[in-house]
Amino acid sequence: MFQVRIHGRGGQGVVTAAEMLSIAAFEEGRHAQAFPSFGSERTGAPVVAFCRIADKEIRLREPIMEPDALIIQDPTLLHQVDVFAGLKRDGYVLINTNKSFEELGLGDFLKDWHAERLCTVSATEIGLRCVGRPVPNVPLLGGFAAVSQLLKLESVVKAINDKFSGKVAEGNIAAAAEAYQVVMREMEEAKKEAVHA
């Protein structure tokens, strides 16, 4: 079972992201369960949503306390919420930012991690450009497909088409594809650097 925890703020589509991730996994024939951490969903307030992906029925109903992957939709949460709580060793981390992990002050904390599992993407900018709104959730899913290698980008596209239609769907598809490419390049570079080091 692969467990993903998504941190963001109310209004950033945190819950929708977890739901879409589960739809993408379902499209690949897998079992998936998405659910929000309930109740605190006010605009701007910290919001958490969860997604489990497995090859058999998922019966477990506890919140995800030891995630395999984290998607952080808002880097300002790093100073407010213990977003890394329980993250598995060498788990995947994808942060919506135009800064590096070092610039975010996470360099020391994650220094022994596999570098290609730590990625960033300016998802808000991509969202603003492709969809016309500063919503980072869908581009981050594209980026997550890249960093985790868990899902195909085309499954994320199917999930987008399930949730949106028309121009909004088109924009989100473009945003997801762009973020996917950004993260793929980032991983390539991390691998190269690892070889040189």
Add this chain to the structure above:
Amino acid sequence: MLKQCEGSHAVAEAVALCRPEVICAYPISPQTHIVEGLGEMVKGGELKDCEFINVESEFAAMSVAIGSSAAGARTYTATASQGLLFMAEAVYNASGLGLPIVMTVANRAIGAPINIWNDHTDALSQRDAGWLQIFAENNQEAVDLHIQAFRLAEELSLPVMVCMDGFILTHAYERVDIPSQEQVDAYLPPYEPRQVLDPQAPVSIGAMVGPEAFMEVRYLAHAKQMQALERIPEYAAEFKAVFGRDSGGLCHTYQAEGADTLIVAMGSVLGTIKDVVDEMREAGHKIGVLGITLFRPFPIKQVRDALHRAKRVVVLEKSLAVGLGGIVSTNVRMALSALPIDVYTVVAGLGGRAITKRSLHALFRKAEKDDIDAVSFLDLNHALVDKHLAREKAHRRSGPVAEALLREVGTVAAKIA
């Protein structure tokens, strides 16, 4: 058709497939998405020949449901928590009059303190209201139980509450097989009321009954529920024949063969419990599960049959009988009367407190050694409680409890579990 969708959405589709003629509801979390979905289907013309009535309160919702059901319309509503309490008087009337209304209760705690999260206190407060009460373990079962509920309600001429865990199920996206209209039509015939307000054949429904016959009317309500215990397995078997799935019924054992310790629970927590029990079985523990699907009528014989070989029974329940202990466990104890089996009550998950595998592993291991109290509270923050008790001892004006405890624990929104 297999799809990945929200529990509320799946239930709305299932209810629509049952061809309700009147839907009335007042929004309250976590039930709202269900009736919103149905409202859209009525407005969009997907759900035909159905009147969606916006009412001004839950009391009005149940009152409208009573009226439309008495007029012979297949009637559906949904509520939760304070909404269920607000309609309580009419809830008793619906069953007292024998009207086959189907209502979803998206289980949520009751205030004060106000809390929108899941537990079973709301539905269980109405356990003696004369409604059938069925609890869903996952969203597939929630879909299936709604379809069975209309059949049951109309055959028995009794209202049915389908209970599903608020948020944990209503807001969870998971894989659900939505049946076809043909399947549902094959299983659920058009509503043929036992009593109906019909100008062509006038009757009155709802006479005042004095001491001369009140006991008898109430006895018949009880007798009818007892009959339901025999009919429900038949409807579940028929359901399996049409839909190819086991759903509903009275109660279900899991890994119970040769178990010394049996865990009893209702609703979605059964999934987490089963995962824990699988792990413990692999480690050689003789432990199993009994899931109760039907809480009213209470399947006393089947529960006894399922549990009577165990050395001990742990009832893990999301409800609290203040001043006594458990509600489900009190019922289970009655089923086990005169048997030499220890029954432990564990109150868990109140107001949405997460029930984790880690806590269950520890609890079940202690229970196996009979090292738990007759009534205990899973993951209770004893330090927090003790501190407040000390405060009350020290100060006459110790202030409001909820506010004092929140101050102690600090911001909760930032915590994950």
